[in-house]
Amino acid sequence: MKTLIAVLTVLAVIIAFWYAACLPMNIKGVLTQAERAGAEVVPVGAKERRDLGEIGLVLGNQFAIAATWSQDRPRLPAPHQVAVELWKTTGAMVLKGKPMSKRSLIFHGWVTLSATLLGFAMGTGLGILLAVGIVHSKVMDMSVMPWAIVSQTIPIIALAPMIIVVLYSVGVQGILPKAIISAYLSFFPVVVGMVKGLRSPDAMQLDLLRTYNASANQGFWALRLPASMPYLFTSLKIGIAASLVGAIVGELPTGAVAGLGARLLGGSYYGQTVQIWSALFAAAILAACLVALLGVIERVVLKRMGMSA
Amino acid sequence: MMLVILAALVWCGGWWVNARLANGPQSDSRGVQLLVPVIFGVTLLLVWQLLVKGLQIPMVILPSPVDIAVAFGANLSKLWQDFLQTFVKGALSGYVMGCSAAFLMAIVMDRSDFLRRGLLPVGNFVAALPIVGTAPILVMWFGFDWHSKAAVVVVMVFFPVLVNTVAGLRETSAMQRDLMQTYAASYWQSFFKLRLPAALPFVFNGLKISTTLALVGAIVAEFFGSPTVGMGFRISTSVGKLSLDMVWAEIVVAALAGSMFYGAVAMVEKILTFWHPSQRG
Secondary structure, X not given: OHHHHHHHHHHHHHHXXXXXXXXXXXXXXXXXXXXXXXXXXXXXXXHHHHHXXXXXXXXXXXXXXXXXXXXXXXXXXXXXXXXXXXXXXXXHHHHOOOOOOOOOHHHHHHHHHHHHHHHHHHHHHHHXXXXXXXXXXXXXXXHHHHHHHHXXXXXXXXXXXXXXXXXXXXXXXXXXXXXXXXXXXXXXXXXXXXXXXXXXXXXXXXXXXXXXXXXXHHHHHHHHHHHHHHHHHHHHHXXXXXXXXXXXXXXXXXXXXXXXXXXXXXXXXXXXXXXXXXXXXXXXXXXXXXXXXXXXXXXXXXXXXXXXX | XXXXXXXXXXXXXXXXXXXXXXXXXXXXXXXXXXXXXXXXXXXXXXXXXXXHHHOOOOOXXXXXXXXXXXXXXXXXXXXXXXXXXXXXXXXXXXXXXXXXHHHHHHXXXXXXXXXXXXXXXXXXXXXXXXXXXXXXXXXXXXXXXXXXXXXXXXXXXXXXXXXXXXHHHOOOOHHHHHHHHHOXXXXXXXXXXXXXXXXXXXXXXXXXXXXXXXXXXXXXXXXXXXXXXXXHHHHHHHHHOOOHHHHHHHHHHHHHHHHHHHHHHHHHHHHHOOOOHHHHO
């Protein structure tokens, strides 16, 4: 309860700060428009206004304050403008019966989400396999693990355009290149978490299994794999967020026409700030939903396994 | 065909040597622990070179390591300028600003229980969001030069460092804090003598995560507009010209810069947290 009040207060402060920040950010555009429309603007002429500074402009032209929150192409859109745009491109489209129209964020979100999920599945599968190999083979541990760590210092975006070009020239395009980029990003957290998890049973537990005369295989399925589950879910939550970033970033250099990344890029080309912000919020909401979903699955699975804290 | 068979042989040979080393009696010595990954890397490069030549893969798809090395050597001054623009001006300055801002904010949050309760869930939430997406907005606000890249990096590294530092400052046990109180230590005395040292492993965890984020942020931001220099700019234009060897040369630079940056932070961590169990081993 105390936490809820604190969080809500912080959120309220952030939104209030956001509205306040709209004033100095947008005032110049508003005043230019107002002057063209024939209104009285305090320092006449664009040059004088440039020298005065934003805060001074706001204080001198208080009639323009309301207009800074309702511009067509503001430098910083007000929160309600973003909310309206989000509703117009999601809920309103559903009500009109065209949820998959090209102007709908549901369509773009789905394009990104499908690449994210495919990449996440590939990355997780590969990561778990590699972790099993690393735990069971000392050669793999010693030779692959250092390079897996080094590979993470390569900024994936540097690889992204090339992966697209390479795959395009062998005839693969569409969802797969993006999925490979997000697989690459989600793969590392899974490997690290899974290796740690598979090694988490202590010597006493391993000894117990040995006294039962359990084979390495039985030990893996009965002890190591269940013991690794909490670690796995922690890394899955990191991995899915990274996957989404990968899918969005993968849409940037390809000149993709659909997807949240394409909306960001398109908005940046045409100066549609409200579109950028709504795509950004859609991505944030999507990421939050995915992480929350994994949290629910984690709770259910751990409870069924008798491990919930 | 000969080269392909040779590649398979090289792979098997490298693996055999590594298996002998790793399962041999010397496997715990430092030399072997360094040697095994090096052999693996060299094997990988050799196999790559042999396969590209043997299967006659065109350079547009995958240049061979030798091609990349040649492109790297021929464009040293260009690569150096890109490195200065993207890494030193964009990533590094943003990293320093973002990390110090997050650190100061964490101290403020640590002093106020209300702020910590309110901001920590929000910070945790924001840390998991695709912050790279703010790049077009920040490029619009701060212009095409490195300032906008630094701004993207600041936003990207802020939350991981903040969340980790706040968690670290809570790390001391009640007993240890009580002891400081019986010594009549002031807030700052107990902060510098007890809580900050205890927080350092967490702080460095955040700092290490942020090294890669910083580089990624700086490069991605260049896709939304940049001057005619910089790693992101060079990558996108080189892909357009299909000169993939240049793209790979940039990737080598990015990997080297990223590894060295990470290594430098890890070294500082080793010096400052020598007492921690994970460093003693």
